[in-house]
Amino acid sequence: MTAEQQLQASDENVEKVQAGTLLKNKRESLGLSQKQIADRLRLRVSIIENIESNNFTSDQVATFTRGYLRSYARAVGIAESEVLCALDGCEETQPEEQEMKSFSHKTKREAHDSRIMTLTLGIVIVVLGISSVWWWQNQEKTMESLTDQTDQEIQLEQEIENQPLDFTTLTEAELEPAVGEDAIEALDSTPAPVTEEVVSTEPATTEIVEETQPAQPTQAVPVSETKEVVEPEPVEETATTEQAAAANLLVMSFTDDCWIQVKDASGKTLSTGVKKAGQSLNLSGNLPYSVILGAPENVSMTLASEPVDLSGYTSGKVARFNLP
Numbered sequence: 001m002t003a004e005q006q007l008q009a010s011d012e013n014v015e016k017v018q019a020g021t022l023l024k025n026k027r028e029s030l031g032l033s034q035k036q037i038a039d040r041l042r043l044r045v046s047i048i049e050n051i052e053s054n055n056f057t058s059d060q061v062a063t064f065t066r067g068y069l070r071s072y073a074r075a076v077g078i079a080e081s082e083v084l085c086a087l088d089g090c091e092e093t094q095p096e097e098q099e100m101k102s103f104s105h106k107t108k109r110e111a112h113d114s115r116i117m118t119l120t121l122g123i124v125i126v127v128l129g130i131s132s133v134w135w136w137q138n139q140e141k142t143m144e145s146l147t148d149q150t151d152q153e154i155q156l157e158q159e160i161e162n163q164p165l166d167f168t169t170l171t172e173a174e175l176e177p178a179v180g181e182d183a184i185e186a187l188d189s190t191p192a193p194v195t196e197e198v199v200s201t202e203p204a205t206t207e208i209v210e211e212t213q214p215a216q217p218t219q220a221v222p223v224s225e226t227k228e229v230v231e232p233e234p235v236e237e238t239a240t241t242e243q244a245a246a247a248n249l250l251v252m253s254f255t256d257d258c259w260i261q262v263k264d265a266s267g268k269t270l271s272t273g274v275k276k277a278g279q280s281l282n283l284s285g286n287l288p289y290s291v292i293l294g295a296p297e298n299v300s301m302t303l304a305s306e307p308v309d310l311s312g313y314t315s316g317k318v319a320r321f322n323l324p
Contacts, residue, residue, distance in 0.1 A: 017086055018054045018086055018087075019051075019054065019069055019083050019084070019086040019087040020051050020052045020053055020054035020055075021052070021054065022078065022082070022083060022086050023051060023052060023069070023072050023073065023076060023078065023083065024052040026076040026077070026078050027052075027076050030076060030077075032076070034048045034049060034052070037072065037075055037076075040075050041068075041071050041072065041075060043068065043071075047068060048072075051068060051069065051072060056087070065087075066084065066087070069083050069084065069087060070083070070084075145316070148316070148317075149316055152294065152316070152317070152318060155318070156259045156294050156318075159259075159261075246304065246305075247304050248284050248285060248286070248287055248304070249282060249283075249284050249303070249304060249305075250262065250270075250281075250282075250283040250284070250289060250301065250302075250303050250323065251280065251281070251282055251283075251301065251302045251303075252271075252275075252280065252281040252283070252299060252300075252301050253279075253280045253299070253300045253301075254275045254276065254277055254278065254279045254280070254298055254299055255277055255278075255298050255299075255300070256277045256295065256298035257274055257275070257276055257277060257295070257298065258274070258275055258293060258294055258295040258296075258298040258299055259273065259274045259275075259293075259294035259295075260272065260273070260275055260291070260292065260293055260294065260299070261290075261291070261292040262283055262289055262290070262291050262292075263285075263289065263290040264285030264286040264287070264288075264289055264290075265285070265286040265287055265288055265289075266285070266286050268285060268286075270283040270284075270285050270289070271283055277298075287323075287324065288322045288323055288324055289303075289322065289323040290322055291319075291320070291321055291322070291323060292318065292319070292320050293310075293313075293318070293319040294318055295315075295316070296310045296313040296315075296317075296319040297310075297313075297315040297316075301323075303323050303324060308323065
């Protein structure tokens with residue numbers, strides 16, 4: 001046997017170091033445990049055990065096996081090529097390359113993100129649809145409100161045009177206090193005929209008294225006495241009239257422009273027309289009153305010093321009611 005043949009035989013007898021054994025020896029020399037290596041590589045401890053025991057099953061994808069070995073080699077500081085060469089030497093049968101199916105976290109994350117995007121897009125479409133319906137309904141309500149307001153203004157203008165005599169009636173209603181004063185003055189003047197009757201008897205008295213004293217003091221005495229008797233009656237009647245007027249007194253104040261019409265029980269129009277902001281009215285007539293307000297939210301009212309509640313009437317709508 002030649003020297004060359006002896007050298008070849010000795011090489012064959014030398015035990016080849018397998019990849020798992022190489023990695024295990026390096027790990028132990030570094031004082032690391034299998035669990036520490038598994039935590040670094042984020043692998044199961046069972047995979048590290050299979051690698052160190054050189055248990056490379058043929059049904060495992062070759063790409064995964066090589067990837068684990070490369071990662072292990074980098075973790076313990078061994079050249080990747082050295083570990084892969086040891087792997088190729090220890091494999092009894094080289095497994096055929098299999099088509100790798102991607103089960104990476106990236107693929108799962110992309111699929112998850114795709115589902116989230118689809119769900120988000122669906123939510124956005126639903127929100128946009130609801131917003132569009134809401135906007136359309138609000139537009140309809142706004143148009144209806146504007147139409148109702150325009151119709152009310154036209155109706156009020158027509159009522160004003162169709163009632164030309166209301167202003168004359170208003171003037172008469174405003175002149176009622178003057179008429180009442182004239183009636184009071186007439187009541188005050190009613191004792192005059194009695195005074196005249198008393199005075200008419202004065203000539204006879206004067207003829208008798210002329211001989212002894214002047215007639216002027218005699219005339220003054222009966223006149224003063226007559227006034228003392230007659231004056232209390234108008235005061236009582238005036239007080240009664242004032243009490244009745246206070247019980248029927250309707251006071252209206254306006255915070256903004258408003259068309260109104262107020263009639264008493266006899267059908268007499270006490271006031272009508274457009275009233276300006278800051279204006280105030282004092283109306284009196286026979287109860288009950290028939291009231292029409294074009295804008296009830298702009299009016300505050302009191303009847304016999306008691307406030308009238310107008311909160312139940314819709315803003316912008318014509319209010320029709322009777323008081324009390």
